[in-house]
Amino acid sequence: xxxxxxxxxxxxxxxxxxxxxxxxxxxxxxxxxxxxxxxxxxxxxxxxxxxxxxxxxxxxxxxxxxxxxxxxxxxxxxxxxxxxxxxxxxxxxxxxxxxxxxxxxxxxxxxxxxxxxxxxxxx
Amino acid sequence: xxxxxxxxxxxxxxxxxxxxxxxxxxxxxxxxxxxxxxxxxxxxxxxxxxxxxxxxxxxxxxxxxxxxxxxxxxxxxxxxxxxxxxxxxxxxxxxxxxxxxxxxxxxxxxxxxxxxxxxxxxxxxxxxxxxxxxxxxxxxxxxxxxxxxxxxxxxxxxxxxxxxxxxxxxxxxxxxxxxxxxxxxxxxxxxxxxxxxxxxxxxxxxxxxxxxxxxxxxxx
Numbered sequence: 474x475x476x477x478x479x480x481x482x483x484x485x486x487x488x489x490x491x492x493x494x495x496x497x498x499x500x501x502x503x504x505x506x507x508x509x510x511x512x513x514x515x516x517x518x519x520x521x522x523x524x525x526x527x528x529x530x531x532x533x534x535x536x537x538x539x540x541x542x543x544x545x546x547x548x549x550x551x552x553x554x555x556x557x558x559x560x561x562x563x564x565x566x567x568x569x570x571x572x573x574x575x576x577x578x579x580x581x582x583x584x585x586x587x588x589x590x591x592x593x594x595x596x
Numbered sequence: 597x598x599x600x601x602x603x604x605x606x607x608x609x610x611x612x613x614x615x616x617x618x619x620x621x622x623x624x625x626x627x628x629x630x631x632x633x634x635x636x637x638x639x640x641x642x643x644x645x646x647x648x649x650x651x652x653x654x655x656x657x658x659x660x661x662x663x664x665x666x667x668x669x670x671x672x673x674x675x676x677x678x679x680x681x682x683x684x685x686x687x688x689x690x691x692x693x694x695x696x697x698x699x700x701x702x703x704x705x706x707x708x709x710x711x712x713x714x715x716x717x718x719x720x721x722x723x724x725x726x727x728x729x730x731x732x733x734x735x736x737x738x739x740x741x742x743x744x745x746x747x748x749x750x751x752x753x754x755x756x757x758x759x760x761x762x763x764x765x766x767x768x769x770x771x772x773x774x775x776x777x778x779x780x781x782x783x784x785x786x787x788x789x790x791x792x793x794x795x796x797x798x799x800x801x802x803x804x805x806x807x808x809x810x811x812x813x814x815x816x
Contacts, residue, residue, distance in 0.1 A: 486609065509750040562782060583600055584600070585598045586598050
């Protein structure tokens, strides 16, 4: 369950990024998660909620952009489509062994930040 | 409405910074560092015991052992005559670079040629955490399923070396070695692949020769 540690790192990263903008709260966070990072988006969302629920960022949305690893053919140059969670042994067109690219993304892309004083009813 | 703040930062940046510091320090000391990752019970510590028998005292070895509880693994390696430091994670499923920094500072090992970091038994969580190692090793015992590389692609894609353990049991289990070899080759083209048995000694020589080669290359 390393998602809890990751959620804490995401929160710290976001807070550092918005620090120059003064006080306020996070409204949403967009992260990129690659297929080869062994991170489960649903568990990450649950951990995010747990990490933020007692602070000023309670209720901030975590949006996950899922990045699939690509199996590319070094022979014909094509990227071969495959269902999530499955792997292909060889290129269906030319039968070459496929190479794996990408899928290791683990990044905070951007955050929505509401400075204090904006938005009626803010605490 | 709020403002959109562009961040574009790696989530594990803090861990990666600590890992980079470790890597610089290992480089300065000429220490080869190996991060061993597998399910619980795949034979990480036993492989290390055979490795110590083969390489020590010619090479100065040390180990950092990650476990949720007990000093048992570190004690096993100390009995083999090498310094070993136990990290008790108290439930956490992986080691991170800051824990390794603290453990090494506290352990104050004498100069070391090869440092083994035995991660918490887990094929999933340790995958994302760089510990400043030269390479990761994924171990897979023949009593586990032959579909494991495709089921846990992250670790087999990131481990430069795959080691099959308990090969002496092959006649007794349905384990398609060639299927595993093919899966690993797809996830990690050009990776090293060893078939070992800590009981019979099969493959231990080749595994140790890899460590010697990599140490020499690092110091060249």
